[in-house]
Amino acid sequence: MNVASADHAVHRGGGLRRTVGFYGLLFVSLGSIIGSGWLLGALNAAQKAGPASIISWVLAASMLGTLALTYAELGATYPVAGGSGRFPYYSHGPVIGFAAGWVAWLQAVFIAPIEVLAAVTYVNSVGWVDQHLHLLNASGNLTGSGLVVSLVLMLLFTALNLAGARFMSESNTILVIWKTAVPFLAVGVISAMSFHPGNFTAGGGFLPHGFHGVFAALTGGVVFALQGFEQAVQLAGEARNPRRDLSRAVLGAMAIGALLYSLLQVSMIAGLNPADIATNWDHPLGKNPSDYGAWYTLALAVGATWLAVILIIDAVLSPAGTGIVYVGTTARLSYALGEEREMPGILSRTDSRGVPVVSILITAAVGLLGFLQFKSWSSLVNVVTGATAIMYALAPIALATLKRSDGDRPRSYHMPAPRVILPLAFVSANLILYWGGFDYTWKLACALLLGMVLFAIGSAVARTTVVDYLKHSVWLVPWIGGTVIIGALGQYGDGAAKIIPEWWDIALVAAFSLSIFRWAVSLGLPSQQVAAAVEKDSHQLAGLDPA
Numbered sequence: 406m407n408v409a410s411a412d413h414a415v416h417r418g419g420g421l422r423r424t425v426g427f428y429g430l431l432f433v434s435l436g437s438i439i440g441s442g443w444l445l446g447a448l449n450a451a452q453k454a455g456p457a458s459i460i461s462w463v464l465a466a467s468m469l470g471t472l473a474l475t476y477a478e479l480g481a482t483y484p485v486a487g488g489s490g491r492f493p494y495y496s497h498g499p500v501i502g503f504a505a506g507w508v509a510w511l512q513a514v515f516i517a518p519i520e521v522l523a524a525v526t527y528v529n530s531v532g533w534v535d536q537h538l539h540l541l542n543a544s545g546n547l548t549g550s551g552l553v554v555s556l557v558l559m560l561l562f563t564a565l566n567l568a569g570a571r572f573m574s575e576s577n578t579i580l581v582i583w584k585t586a587v588p589f590l591a592v593g594v595i596s597a598m599s600f601h602p603g604n605f606t607a608g609g610g611f612l613p614h615g616f617h618g619v620f621a622a623l624t625g626g627v628v629f630a631l632q633g634f635e636q637a638v639q640l641a642g643e644a645r646n647p648r649r650d651l652s653r654a655v656l657g658a659m660a661i662g663a664l665l666y667s668l669l670q671v672s673m674i675a676g677l678n679p680a681d682i683a684t685n686w687d688h689p690l691g692k693n694p695s696d697y698g699a700w701y702t703l704a705l706a707v708g709a710t711w712l713a714v715i716l717i718i719d720a721v722l723s724p725a726g727t728g729i730v731y732v733g734t735t736a737r738l739s740y741a742l743g744e745e746r747e748m749p750g751i752l753s754r755t756d757s758r759g760v761p762v763v764s765i766l767i768t769a770a771v772g773l774l775g776f777l778q779f780k781s782w783s784s785l786v787n788v789v790t791g792a793t794a795i796m797y798a799l800a801p802i803a804l805a806t807l808k809r810s811d812g813d814r815p816r817s818y819h820m821p822a823p824r825v826i827l828p829l830a831f832v833s834a835n836l837i838l839y840w841g842g843f844d845y846t847w848k849l850a851c852a853l854l855l856g857m858v859l860f861a862i863g864s865a866v867a868r869t870t871v872v873d874y875l876k877h878s879v880w881l882v883p884w885i886g887g888t889v890i891i892g893a894l895g896q897y898g899d900g901a902a903k904i905i906p907e908w909w910d911i912a913l914v915a916a917f918s919l920s921i922f923r924w925a926v927s928l929g930l931p932s933q934q935v936a937a938a939v940e941k942d943s944h945q946l947a948g949l950d951p952a
Contacts, residue, residue, distance in 0.1 A: 427650040430637040432581040434658035439581070440516075440727030441523030442630025443588050443666065444720055447673040448689060448699035449626035449786075454618035455686045456605040459670050461622040465631050466663035468833035473634045473659040474820040475800045475830050477652035480638035481818040482807075484647030485942045488638040493799045495938045496806035496929050498874035500860070504881060505799045507856035508849075512792035514771050519789065520724035521558045525551050527720035530698030558725065559769060584723040585661070587715060591700055592668045595676040598707040604674050608682040617907065621897065624841040629786045630666055632793050633727070634659040652818035676703055791841040791849045795885075798834035801827040802922060806929030811939070828922050835918040836911065838888060842898025850889050880925045887917055 425433075450458035479492050490506025525547065529540040540551035547555060605611060612618070637644075637654040644650060673689075681691050690702050701720070704713040804820075805827045820826060838846060864871050895901050895910045905913060930938065 425640055425643050426645050427654060430640065430644055430650050430654035431657055433640055434634050434637040434654055435585065435661055436581040437516075437633025437636040437727055438631060438658055438662035439584050439588065439665065439723060440630075440633070441520050441527075441724045442626060443584075443669060444527055444700060444723065445523060446626040446630035446666065447670045450622040450670060451674060451677075451689050452686055453614065453622040453625050455608055455611070455613040455682075456674050457612045457614075457616075457619050458622050458627075459667065459674070460619050461627045462631075462663070462667045462670050464619070465623055465627045466659075466667070468837065469628065469631050469634070469797075470659060470663070471826050471830035471833055472797045472800060473655055474826060475804050476635045476638050477655045478816065478818050478820045479800060479804050479807075480635075480651040480655060481648050482814060482816050483939065483942075484644055484651060486639065486643065489635060489796050489800070491942065492803040492807070495935055496803040496810070497877045497925075498930055498934070498938070499869075499871050500857075500874050500878040501799070501881060503860045504853060504857065504878075505796060505803075507860075508792050508853060509796040511852060511856075512789050512796060514768055515789060516727065517559060517768075518555075519786075520727045521555045522547070524558070524721045524724040525555055527698055527701070527724075528717060530701060531717060561725075580722055580725065584719060585665070587719040587723070588665055588669060591704070591712065591716065592665075592672040594709050594712050595700075595703060595707060596672045598709060599676040599703075601675055601677070601679050604677055604679060604682060607679060608684060608686045613686055617896065620840045623837060624787055624790050626786055627666075628793070628837055629790045631659075631662055632790070634662070635797075648815075648817040673699070673703065676707065678706065787841050787845045788848070791838055791845045792852070794834045794838035794841070795849065795853070798831055798838070801830040801834075802925045805922070805926045807935065809926070810929055810932045810935045814939075828919055831922045832915050832918040835888065835914055839892055839895060839910070839914050840897055843889075843892035843895065843901040844898040846892040846898070847889050847900075850885050853885060874930075877928050877930055880921060880928060884921045884925070887921070891917065 447458070450461050454461055476488075480488055483492060483495065485491050487506065487509070489509035490502060493505040494502025525540050529535050529538075529551070534540065538550055538554075539548055540554060542548050614621075634655050637651060637658070677689050678691070682689055690699060690706075698720075701713050701716045704710070704716055805823070807814075808823060838849075891905070891910070891914060892898065893900070893902060894904045896903050896905065896907055929935075
C-alpha cells in the first residue's frame with residue numbers, strides 16, 4: 406500500500422448505529438420521491454409538453470430505472486453511509502470520490518429549502534392565507550412572515566434528525582403513508598368527476614411542442630420529482646440488514662413513484678377545462694389561477710371542495726416529509742466527506758447515539774442560507790436536477806469498474822444485463838444533464854471546480870498524496886468540459902448557440918458519453934487498491950450478514 410493509500414485507510418469518524426429496517430428504508434426513498442414534485446411537476450410538464458408530457462414521465466422512469474438498478478446493487482454490496490460519494494471512491498480513489506460526494510452534497514443540501522418553499526408557496530395560494538398571513542410578496546418571494554415560517558420548518562426538520570435515524574425513519578413512515586395515499590386519492594376523484602378524452606389532442610395536438618418539449622419537461626420538474634430513490638442508500642450505514650433490504654427498498658420506491666406520477670399526469674390532462682387548452686398549453690388552469698396550487702385549483706374547479714382542503718394539508722405534510730429525509734441524508738453525505746483527510750474530521754464525528762450531529766447542523770445552516778439566495782421552487786429545479794445527473798452518472802462508472810476489480814465480493818443483488826444497462830445508465834444521466842440547458846450546465850461545472858479547489862487546498866494542508874490518484878481521475882475534466890461545450894452548441898437553454906441540429910445533438914451526447922464511460926472504467930483502481938479503499942469503511946461493514 407502506498408502512502409496515499411495508507412493515508413486514506415485511516416478511519417476518522419464515530420460509529421453509526423444500524424437501527425433502520427426495510428420499511429424505514431423504503432419510506433425514506435419513497436418519501437424523497439413523493440414531495441413537492443407531485444404538487445407542481447404535472448402542471449410544469451403540461452405547460453412544456455402538453456399531452457405528450459405523459460411520454461416525459463415514462464421516459465424519465467425508464468432512464469432513472471437504469472440508475473435505480475445500479476444503486477440497488479451498489480447499496481446492497483457496499484452498505485455504507487453517504488454511498489453516492491463512497492462508491493466512486495472505491496473504484497477510482499479520493500479525487501473522484503470527493504467529486505462525487507461534493508455534487509451529491511450540493512444537490513441534496515438545497516432539497517429541504519425547496520420543499521419548504523414549495524409548501525409555503527402552495528399554501529399561500531389560498532386566498533385567506535394570502536390576505537391574512539401574506540407569506541409571499543407580489544413577486545412570489547418570501548415576505549418577513551414567510552421567512553419566519555420557513556425557518557421554523559427547517560429547524561423542525563433538524564430537530565427530528567437530531568433525534569436519530571431510527572426516530573427520523575419511523576416518524577417519516579407516518580408521513581409517507583399519508584402523502585402516498587393523497588395523490589392516489591386525487592387521481593381517483595379528479596378522474597371520476599372530470600375526464601375529457603379530447604384534451605389529449607387539444608391545444609396543438611398530442612405533441613404541441615414536438616419532442617423538444619418532451620425532453621425539456623424532463624428537467625423542468627419531471628426528473629426532479631422522480632429522483633430520490635437513492636436516499637435509502639445514503640442511510641445504508643444505519644440499515645439493520647442492508648444486504649437483504651436495500652435493493653428491495655430502492656427498486657420498490659422507484660416503481661411506486663413511477664406509477665403514481667404517470668397516473669397523476671394522465672388525470673391532470675384529462676381533468677382540465679377544455680376551454681383553457683383549446684389553443685395552447687400556456688395556461689392550463691386558466692388565465693389567473695395560482696401558479697402553484699395546481700391540484701388545489703383543479704379540485705375546486707370540479708367541485709371537490711373537501712379534496713381541496715386535504716390537498717392544502719398535504720401541501721405542508723408532503724414537502725415536509727421530503728425535507729426531513731433530505732436534512733438527514735445530506736448530513737450522511739457530509740459524514741462521508743468527513744471521512745477524507747482533506748476535509749475537516751469533525752464532519753464524521755457522531756454522538757453516543759450514533760448521530761452525526763455536526764453534519765446535521767451544518768446541513769441545516771447551509772439550507773437556511775438557501776432561502777436568501779433562491780426565491781422560488783422552479784428557479785432551483787434545473788440546478789438541482791443537473792447536479793443530481795452528475796452524481797447519478799458516476800454510479801454506473803463505479804459499478805462497472807468494481808465488477809471488474811472487486812468482483813469476488815459477495816453480492817446479494819445482481820442487476821440484470823450490466824454490460825448493456827450500465828452504459829445506458831451513464832448515457833441517460835448525461836442526457837438529463839444536457840436537456841437541463843447550457844445556462845445551468847456551465848454553472849454546475851464552476852461549482853464542481855470550486856469543490857475541487859477546496860479539495861486541493863485540504864490535500865495540501867493535510868499533506869496527503871492524492872496526486873498518486875490523478876491518473877485514475879484524468880477523464881473527469883474532458884467529461885465535464887465536453888459536456889459544457891456540447892451544451893453551448895446544442896438546442897437547450899437560452900444561452901445555447903443551437904448549432905447542432907435536433908436529434909443529432911442527442912446522438913452526439915450518447916456517443917460522447919459511451920466513449921467517456923469506456924475510458925473511465927479502464928482507468929479504475931487495481932484490485933489491491935480497491936480492497937484497501939473498501940477496508941477504510943470496515944467499521945461500517947463489520948458484523949453484517951454475508952450475502
